[in-house]
Amino acid sequence: MSLEKTIMEDIKTAMKAKDKVALESLRAVKTALSYAKTEAQVDELSEADEISILQKQVKMRKEAAEQFTSQGRDDMAEKELQQVAVIEKFLPQQLSEEELAAEITAIIQQEGASGMKDMGKVVGIANKNLAGRAEGKAIAGEVKKQLNA
Template sequence: MSLQKRVMEEMKIAMKARDTVALESLRAIKSALLMAATETGSGVGLTEEDEVKLVQKLVKQRKDSAAIYGEQGRADLADPELAQAAIIEKFLPEQLTEEEIEKVVVQTIDAVGASGMKDMGKVMGLVSQELAGQADGKTISNIVKRKLS
């Protein structure tokens, strides 16, 4: 089932349950999908990879906002953002653990022959491509830095 159909099904459930947080989150996904589809103008639609990137972007936006609100002591604004992020994350593929990400990073470093921080871009590009949608870029970056330094 496509992401758009899954979102629509979840929206129906949220409407029936009168779950405003879920409904707001699902409407954000639907809106972003429509915007991205009309942006391309090709009429072909979005690939699954594009959909995953879009959902990751929405989750990151919510988490970043929650972090900013948390720093300012505004838990009343941070909590709804985190709740929305949790709902939106349900539409992402299964996320890998740090140990699983580390294994892929080590394999990539060995395959590329990376020896230091100068090779970080090369390693990051390959690992990010391989783990698209399964791992957060920040987590990958931290692990690559740790392994290369």
């Protein structure tokens, strides 16, 4: 079942359960997916595109939560974080720090990277290989850490 169909089913479930947070989150994701399909002029998005859209939705909400927290609006921050939890259910399992470090080490060895001059190449390959399983920020941080060592 495609992600869009799964989300539609979950919207129905959230409506029946009167779960406002889930409903709002799922509708936002559905809208983002529909917009991306319209923009790309396609009937179906690839799985990689869907994951990318979900990651953007999660990132937007995490950033909003940080903003609300810095402004002392913990109630609004909590709402954003609850939406993050709903959306993350549709993303692949995230890598732990140890798993990410091992993956980055393997890529560095495979590419023969030796210093910071190779960071762009390693980050590019890592982002492609680990799409959906790790945030770009975490990947770049780990690559930098390992290439500086």
